[in-house]
Amino acid sequence: MSDLSPIDKAKFVAAKQAAEYVEDGMGVGLGTGSTAAWLVKCLGEKVAEGLKIRGVPTSSRTAELAREVGIDVISLDEAKWLDVTIDGADEFDGNLNLIKGGGGALLQEKIVATASDQMIVIADASKQVETLGAFPLPIEVIPFGWQTTKTLVEETLVGLDVLGRSTSLRMNGEAPYYTDEGNHILDLHLNRIGNARQLSLVLNQIPGVVENGLFIDICDVVVIGHGDGRVELR
Ligand code: 5RP
DSSP states (O other): OTTSOHHHHHHHHHHHHHHTTOOTTOEEEEOOSHHHHHHHHHHHHHHHTTOOOEEEESSHHHHHHHHHTTOEEOOHHHHOSEEEEEEOOSEEOTTOOEEOOTTSOHHHHHHHHHTEEEEEEEEEGGGBOSSTTSSOEEEEEOSTTHHHHHHHHHHHHTTSSBSOOEEEEOEETTEEOOOTTSOEEEEEEOSOBSOHHHHHHHHTTSTTEEEESEEOSOOOEEEEEOTTSOEEEO
16 A cells, blocks of 8 residues: 555545444445545455445445445345445535535435444545535436526525535536436535535425535544544544
């Protein structure tokens, strides 16, 4: 692991530390993204050494990786409830509220994290912010009428405590991006979110919005990795 860049080292050490929380027999929610991919690989090594877990992936990408490394993959409905979910984040603040969905998996991520006794976030130190919002907030929207939904979202943002109000449809090359659930993602360029709880509630009331990437009161612990190998807990 000595050839890793500082940012990858930070992600790796956070993931490795978080993997220590996982005990024999646990049901584990497996996050999505580059940091969560390290976690899945670390758990795969432990499984090869005899750890017995059942993993519920939060995306098709994670499911594929988890199977590759030998983790027993089951659905959330088979698991019903999980001991812990370990996932990355795009931003976290001092109250452990998060922006997630940079990787487009926010819907399954939120469902799985909510169905867990504990959510542990793994992140490099650059993800820590004073106030959420510099990272564009992803929201998952139904393809039907998405342009109308976009307009409704922009109108809803007027009067809320945010600094920017532009929205963009996430693209995959020339075509709109599709999530695993067959939906689109709108990225909201808000710059600063003054009241994340209020914004989350208001966004989810708009018809056409399936879910937003604000995780409020869901995360219990953040494991922060640093490029020099240090790890801190929040
Ligand atoms: C995917 C996510 C990811 O956890 C988030 O984007 C962080 O990704 P990375 O670990 O690659 O920085 O929310 O939907």
